[in-house]
Amino acid sequence: MxxxxxxxxxxxxxxxxxxxxxxxxxxxxxxxxxxxxxxxxxxxxxxxxxxxxxxxxxxxxxxxxxxxxxxxxxxxxxxxxxxxxxxxxxxxxxxxxxxxxxxxxxxxxxxxxxxxxxxxYWMGGGKGYRNVVLLTLGTGVGGGIILNGSVLAGSKGAAGEVGHILVNEKEENTCGCGKKGCLEQYASATGIVRLAKRYLNDSSKASSLRNIPEISAKSVFDCAKNGDELSMEVVEKACYYLGIAMAHIAQVVDPEAFVIGGGVSKAGEILTETVKKYYNANVMDALKNKEFRLATLGNxxxxxxxxxxxxx
Structure with a gap:
């Protein structure tokens, strides 16, 4: 049966x-x-x-x-x-x-x-690998770690909170977790919008973002794909922090592949390729050139x- x-x-x-x-x-x-x-x-x-x-x-x-x-x-x-x-x-x-x-x-x-x-790991973007780290870039940044085919849950079931890895000691604004300078403040959908508004306020540079009443992470990536210089700077900065966090993660768990999901992942190759660049620049040689995949199962x-x- x-x-x-x-x-x-x-x-x-x-x-x-x-x-x-x-x-x-x-x-x-x-x-x-x-x-x-x-x-x-x-x-x-x-x-x-x-x-x-x-x-x-x-x-x-x-x-x-x-x-x-x-x-x-x-x-x-x-x-x-x-x-x-x-x-x-x-x-x-x-x-x-x-x-x-x-x-x-x-x-x-x-x-x-x-x-x-x-x-x-089982049926999506990480299929075929035994060691996978998922980062979900949505309203916040979530994560999950699979080692040798099993979930790494930790002693209290709270392992994988990758969104609260410290990536910027100079940040003055407080994250929802109570800390400052967390990955979530830069690589989540809300974090990317916050970065974009900061760049627009701090620069007089022309940008198509200035014509958008309600800026979203999608609009930032869309403008970057169309060559908008300020939007490209925002994407580079968000991916820089994401690459640093992934380098830290790799040096602890050494996955075969990173899988990126959540609404921000719909940006596609501009996201994975830019993150990969900053990951490789910030990780030890033995851990360079991991696979970077997009999640495929969605909700x-x-x-x-x-x-x-x-x-x-």
């Missing part, structure tokens, strides 16, 4: 669910709104009820279900314990035990960024990785 498993990606606004076979083929996917009532516990109940509904609807036998993998926005320890999931309004509890009691199925959980990295990376938690 062919086995299947469910992958669940719990987000602040939506819960995404995927049904997979053991070969990693996505058979079906769904999503529903995240409900934060019941001190956040309704999120898990809703997810469990949804899984049970689909099992009945699809006439799946219990012995054919390998289990349920879950990715959540916060650190998860090896035994399934989480200290807090502030974005979901949940405090200390064991998510694996909770979901197991609600579904009657095997459950494995992990941090959402680590789970997304596992998804890209589905989390459900793929959650499924892989069960199939690992």
């Amino acid at each position: 062919e086995q299947v498993c469910f992958g669940i990606d719990v987000g602040g606004t939506a819960v995404k669910v995927g049904l997979f076979n053991t070969e990693g083929e996505l058979l079906n996917k769904w999503d529903f709104a995240t409900k934060r009532t019941g001190e956040g516990k309704d999120i898990l109940r809703d997810a469990a009820d949804f899984i049970k509904e689909k099992i009945t609807e699809l006439n799946l036998k219990k012995e054919a279900i390998a289990g349920v993998g879950v990715g959540v926005p916060g650190p998860v320890m090896d035994n399934g314990e989480v200290q807090e999931l502030p974005n979901l309004g949940l405090g200390h509890f064991n998510i694996e035990e909770e979901m197991r009691s609600l579904t009657g199925l095997k459950v494995k959980a992990g941090n959402d960024a680590n789970v997304a990295a596992l998804g890209e 589905d990376a989390g459900i793929y990785g959650a499924a892989k938690l069960i199939l690992a």
Whole structure:
């Protein structure tokens, strides 16, 4: 009997669910709104009820279900314990035990960024490598590290917080984490916009960015691709900091490949090639010339990785 498993990606606004076979083929996917009532516990109940509904609807036998993998926005320890999931309004509890009691199925959980990295390693931009680092450049900068095919979670489940690597000791503005000079302040979508506005304020140089009412990271990269000098300077600076951070990461975990995801990754080759230049300029010789790939699973990376938690 062919086995299947469910992958669940719990987000602040939506819960995404995927049904997979053991070969990693996505058979079906769904999503529903995240409900934060019941001190956040309704999120898990809703997810469990949804899984049970689909099992009945699809006439799946219990012995054919390998289990349920879950990715959540916060650190998860090896035994399934989480200290807090502030974005979901949940405090200390064991998510694996909770979901197991609600579904009657095997459950494995992990941090959402680590789970997304596992998804890209398994079936996305990192496929074919055993050692991969994923950097997700969105509103913030997230990360996940895969070593020898397994997630590096750390003692508290909080490993991979690459967005808060210090890259600029001279920064005066404070990052959301409370530090100053974090990678996230320069390489996230919001960080790139902040850099662009700083460059526009500090320079009288003509730029097509000055004609854009609401500057975005996409508009910065688009203008840079069209040869806009100031936009190119912003891209160079953001990629400089990103390259430095990646060099630091490589000198600790020595991956075969870096995979870049998130909205900023849609910039494509201008991003990967510029980052690669600054990575190679700042890393030791033995670690030069790593593979730089773009993530390919998009918003589905989390459900793929959650499924892989069960199939690992």
